Amino acid sequence: MFGNRGGRIHDPATKTLLPRRWASKQWICCVLSFEGRRRKVMGEGYTELFFLDEVTALAAGQRPCFECRRQDALRFAAAWARAFDLAVPPKALEMDKVLHEERLENRQKRLHQRDISGLPEGAVLRLDDVIYAVKGGKLLPWSFEGYGAPEPLPSSGLAEILTPPATLGALKSGYNPQWHESAG
Numbered sequence: 001m002f003g004n005r006g007g008r009i010h011d012p013a014t015k016t017l018l019p020r021r022w023a024s025k026q027w028i029c030c031v032l033s034f035e036g037r038r039r040k041v042m043g044e045g046y047t048e049l050f051f052l053d054e055v056t057a058l059a060a061g062q063r064p065c066f067e068c069r070r071q072d073a074l075r076f077a078a079a080w081a082r083a084f085d086l087a088v089p090p091k092a093l094e095m096d097k098v099l100h101e102e103r104l105e106n107r108q109k110r111l112h113q114r115d116i117s118g119l120p121e122g123a124v125l126r127l128d129d130v131i132y133a134v135k136g137g138k139l140l141p142w143s144f145e146g147y148g149a150p151e152p153l154p155s156s157g158l159a160e161i162l163t164p165p166a167t168l169g170a171l172k173s174g175y176n177p178q179w180h181e182s183a184g
Contacts, residue, residue: 001029001030001031001032001050001051001052001053001054001056001057001178002029002030002032002048002049002050002051003027003028003029003030003048003049003051003057003060003062003065004027004028004030004046004047004048004049005026005027005046005047005049006025006026006027006046007046007047008044008045008046008047012043012044017047025093025096025097025099025100026092026093026096027060027061027062027063027096027099027100027103028062028063028064028065028066029051029054029057029058029062029063029064029065029069030065030067030068030069031065031068031069034067034068035068052142052144052146052180053177053178053179053180053183054072054177054178054179055122055124055133055177055178055179055180055183056124056142056180058122058124058163058167058171058177059123059124059133059162059163059167060103060109060162061099061100061102061103061104061109061164061167063076063092063095063096063099063167064076066092072178073092074089075175075176076095076170076175077089077090077091077092077095079169079170079171079173079174079175080095080166080169080170080173080175082173082174083166083169083170083172083173084166084169095166098166099164099166099167102164102165102166102167103164109162110164111126111160111161111162112160112161112164112165113158113159113160113161114158114159114161115156115157115158115159116153116154116155116156116157116158116159117155117156119134119159119161119168120134120168120171120172121134121135121136121171121176122134122135122163122171122175122176122177122179123161123163123168123171124142124161124162124163125159125160125161125162125163126159126160126162127139127154127159127160131143131162132151133147133183134153135147135150135179135183135184136150137153138150138151138152138153139151139152139153140183145182146180146181146182146183147180147182147183147184150184
């Protein structure tokens, strides 16, 4: 999967990232192929960010795109509405505002301390400097190449959670993210 953070955050001449890490609050997660479109990666437009899978993108603070992943985006918004007891699913901009507050702290990635018990499937966390995703009542070690062999999920204890709290709510309320094939 790939996404963007609302604009260009790279130098098109050198194809290197700039100190700025976002251009807007609309951080979206897209499919790699949509309606035969072709782009020059790190061209004049927005900066493409590539993710192992949707679980990884959600942990980074992205949300499903309403254009190329419309049905997923609608399911995500519906799960969000259930999580926060809303009468109607929120609009993209409403979710973006909440996510933007939850994903950053002083221009850096915000981590949320939570008890590991009750984390939903698809949550991403850090324990002892190892990144894991919760799947099937187990912890899957995360890497750029894929997930490792499942490990036991502790029954309790604090962990640093990478997935924003609102996204945890959507996951807990039934949103099923797409996993990399290595997750089994």
